[in-house]
Amino acid sequence: MEKVKLRLYQLTLILSLVSLALVLVSSGKQREFFYIAIYASIVGLAFEYKKLTLRPFSIAYPVLLIGLLNLVWYLVYELHSEGLNAYSDYLGSSKKLILASLLIFYLDRFKFYVTKENFQKYFLITTAVGFVLATGYGVFQAVEGIDRVEMAINRPTIAAYVYSVLSLALVYSLYLQRNVKLYVVAGLVVLLSWFIILLTATRAAMGLYLILAIVLTLYQFRKIHLKSLMIFLCIVAGIIIVSYKPLISPKIEQTQSEITKYQEGHDATSLGARFSMWNVGIATGLAHPLGQSIDSREAWTKQYVKDGHPHVAAAIGYLRIHLHNEIIEKYSLQGIPGLAVLLYFFVSIIVYAMANRNGLLLTAMLLLLLYGLTDVMLLSSEALIFFMTLFALSPHFSQTRRQ
Structure with a gap:
């Protein structure tokens, strides 16, 4: 029986790793392996039921809580809806979060089936393969003349967000090998990743990626050698000089133009529309502090615009x-x-990551939070599956290891 339990855990782990590697090259396959991993984890939990305990804390709990809240909200407001509608994404999100919490809980509670050293090796291989495939796909699209690199996700912004986290997961894995040559490789990965992110023309990722790469490096090593830092900054400066006119400058000019137009009362731009959405969201939230339906929000906003707020x-x-x-x-x-x-959800997992010195989980959560300031990551199927899979694998990197 113990051998069966071990094989079930190994199977679930392998399926999760494959799902992680395929996120940017095949969304369909990513989803399939994710769900098969969940089914395997459910069987594994059934075999391990005698060992199940709710303590200590697991990051599965806040994930489950968000999933249940989404489900309750859906049942209250839109249970009667049929077919695809505005509420389908919320129902799909709730299902994924609830099921993902089982995968996270299982891989966390029984991680003693795999040694930390072996897992780090498997994770390094997985993220390296995923990174190479995604980068190759991105370069291919750029050479083919696509306006914004989007890989297999077909939405450049989400592709950039996921790619940046996948890249930093690989960088973190390389850091853990404690090899000077691999530190150099990690630096090259950061520089190449940032260039690919520039090709997605996603402002949030362009601005945040290098900052989080530096944060991750400082968190892992606590200090950086001056010589290495200078070399890195020189290379970054070179990339900026080469890519400034074709890639960076247009986004800066676009941002300045959109802010100016919004201040003049024109919000029909990418950034202007976001400002209007945030304005409306806060206003309608204040008007409905216990929640409302999408239909109610839409009706309230239309009336809000008619009542003297045409600028939104x-x-x-x-x-x-x-x-x-x-x-x-x-x-x-x-x-x-x-x-x-x-x-x-955000605070508990960030605190857990810091308490356990889990650099991978901390970096992923910080980027999920920061990217969430300009997008809704927990409604994107590919991004949600990617982050939940990464969360499920991340407890293996905690410095305090429960047995």
């Missing part, structure tokens, strides 16, 4: 999608309860 009219076109901010979206639809659960 661009937000109306996005109300049946989302408000491009994780926190505001949650608050506008699920009120104070949703906001409290979301904050618990």
Whole structure:
């Protein structure tokens, strides 16, 4: 029986690793391996039921809580809806989160089946393969003349967010090998990744990636040698010089132009529409502190615009999608309860990561939080599956290892 339990855990781990590697090259296969891993984890939990305990804390708990809240909200407001509709993404998100919590719990509680050294080796291979495939795909799209690199996700922004986290996961794995040559490889990975991110033309990722790479490096080593830092900065400067005119300058000019237009009362731009959505989201959240339906939010906003707020009219076109901010979206639809659960999700996992000196989990959560300020990551199928799979694998990197 113990051998069966071991094989089940190994199978679940392998399926999760494959799902992680395929995120940017085949969304369909990523999803398939993710669900098969969950089914395997459910069987594994059934075999291990005598060993199941709720203590100590697991990051599966806040994930489960968000999934249950989304499900309850859906049942309260839109159980009667049929077919694909504005609420389908929320129902799909709740299902993925609830099921993912089982995978996270299983891989966390029984991680003693795999030694930390072996797991780190498997994870390094997986992230390296995933990174090479994604980078190759991105370069191929750029050579073919695509306007914005999007890989297999077909949405450049989400592709950039996921790619940046996958890249830093590989960098973290390389750091853990404690090999000077691999440190150099990690530096090259950072530089190549940033160039690919520039090709996605995603402003949030362009600005945050290098900052989080530096944060991860400082967190891992506590200090950086001056010579290495100077070499790295010189290479970064070279990339900036080469890519500034074709890639960076247009985004800076676009940002300045959109801010100016918004200040003049024109919000029908990418950034202007976001400002309007955030304005509307906060206002409608204040008006419905216990939550509301998407239909109610839309009706309230249309009336809000008619009542003397035409400068936020661009937000109306996005109300049946989302408000491009994780926190505001949650608050506008699920009120104070949703906001409290979301904050618990972020704070509890970040605190757990810091308490266990888990650099991978901390970096992933910080980027999930920061990217969530301009998008809604927990509604994107590919991004949600990717982050949940990464969370499921991350406890193996905790410095305090439970037996």
